[in-house]
Amino acid sequence: MSDINKETLKIIEERKITPEPRWHFIFKDYVLRFFFAISTILGGISITTIIFILNGYDWDIYKYLDKSLFEYILSSIPYLWVFTFILFVVIAYFNFKNTKSGYKHEILKLVLVSVLISVAMGTIFFAGGLDSEVHETFSEQVPFYENLIYDKDDIWNNVEKGLLSGEVVEVRNKDGFILKDFGGHLWQIDEKGLGTTTFFIQKGSEVKLIGNFDGGNIFFVKEIRPWHCCGEK
Amino acid sequence: MYLNGDYLNKTDEELVVLTLKDKENYQYLIQRYKNKLMRYIVRLSGIKTEDAEGILQEVFIRVYQKLNDFDTSLKFSSWIYRITHNEIIDHLRKSKTRPQVIDSESNLIALDLLKADLDIIKDIDKKYFAENIEKIINTLDEKYRNVIILKYKEDKDYNEISDILKKPPGTIATLLKRAKEQLKKEILKNSSLLQNYV
Numbered sequence: 001m002s003d004i005n006k007e008t009l010k011i012i013e014e015r016k017i018t019p020e021p022r023w024h025f026i027f028k029d030y031v032l033r034f035f036f037a038i039s040t041i042l043g044g045i046s047i048t049t050i051i052f053i054l055n056g057y058d059w060d061i062y063k064y065l066d067k068s069l070f071e072y073i074l075s076s077i078p079y080l081w082v083f084t085f086i087l088f089v090v091i092a093y094f095n096f097k098n099t100k101s102g103y104k105h106e107i108l109k110l111v112l113v114s115v116l117i118s119v120a121m122g123t124i125f126f127a128g129g130l131d132s133e134v135h136e137t138f139s140e141q142v143p144f145y146e147n148l149i150y151d152k153d154d155i156w157n158n159v160e161k162g163l164l165s166g167e168v169v170e171v172r173n174k175d176g177f178i179l180k181d182f183g184g185h186l187w188q189i190d191e192k193g194l195g196t197t198t199f200f201i202q203k204g205s206e207v208k209l210i211g212n213f214d215g216g217n218i219f220f221v222k223e224i225r226p227w228h229c230c231g232e233k
Numbered sequence: 234m235y236l237n238g239d240y241l242n243k244t245d246e247e248l249v250v251l252t253l254k255d256k257e258n259y260q261y262l263i264q265r266y267k268n269k270l271m272r273y274i275v276r277l278s279g280i281k282t283e284d285a286e287g288i289l290q291e292v293f294i295r296v297y298q299k300l301n302d303f304d305t306s307l308k309f310s311s312w313i314y315r316i317t318h319n320e321i322i323d324h325l326r327k328s329k330t331r332p333q334v335i336d337s338e339s340n341l342i343a344l345d346l347l348k349a350d351l352d353i354i355k356d357i358d359k360k361y362f363a364e365n366i367e368k369i370i371n372t373l374d375e376k377y378r379n380v381i382i383l384k385y386k387e388d389k390d391y392n393e394i395s396d397i398l399k400k401p402p403g404t405i406a407t408l409l410k411r412a413k414e415q416l417k418k419e420i421l422k423n424s425s426l427l428q429n430y431v
Contacts, residue, residue, distance in 0.1 A: 004293070005264055008293045011294060012294065017294060017297060020302070025299075101306075103400060104402070105401060106401045106403055
């Protein structure tokens, strides 16, 4: 072997090679950890939106939609957000794996930890009220978002199947009220067939109605539920 | 080149610190690792010594550039082997060659240990084993070859192999188990072919 000690030092000298500063490596590691944290937070936001969308469903109304419970569950899954969540878990995994010590951990453990942190964050965000913000912001700002998400607005906008929703605009008497659906159409609601309800109807209330449609503008309500549930804004 | 005897007794980590202060001290690290790494390059790639020297020099330059990245929670030897391993893989990919078989006494290190680990092949002739093991190792998938060479030729433990290949220790254990299974299968296949031929 040639004198590699001498040769190497000569090349280092001639090419003026110097060790890269320590902060370069530390910075790179921190960038990876930062993106791991960001991906986990975004995964958490995806989870809170999934919880929000699922929480808005009434799981007993599948029969009105001519679906089995299984079909209803399948159609209710917010696939866009599930996919987004998986994507952020994958990004978080790759970022952490490329940190200095990331390779020491098994893939399953890393993915599991990333999922658990995201789920924990999602639950905290949900409890903190961030849930509806994301969904509503996307609904307003992102084109085609509403076409990609099958949410309670779609379910309760099925007047032919006896499901209607909207805002009470006028309470006429104890037999009925006027409702403006979320598409802006006015409906006369007939309450004669309404069973016992503890929900108090007043102007401005947002409600979900189960009943029958007469083919015109009158909807015969059998059950009234509040539009917002479980602490939703 | 003059080498200070006191420096020869220093640990790798101390020499890293000294090299960062004065690049002339780098020669002690080179001196300590050049033969080991040269053997590793030849074993893993099977290339000629002249070409291996080129890779080795690139390794030492790369190590010098990355000296500040050395993580003291690792053994320096694992870290320098990792850089060497990556350099060999890069070289093989660029030249699009598959590792070649090499005939050298140094390749027979730890073969007894390997033979003992592959316990079903007690009956296989020692001479046959020694003569053919290199060829058979060379037919293994790259991931299996890597762990077999590090474990049985470079005498590295699981944690060191994990640090060199940047894979979790559990994965290394699995790879090694599968590598030995594949190796056994290949040895038995080859020995039966040989017997049929004879």
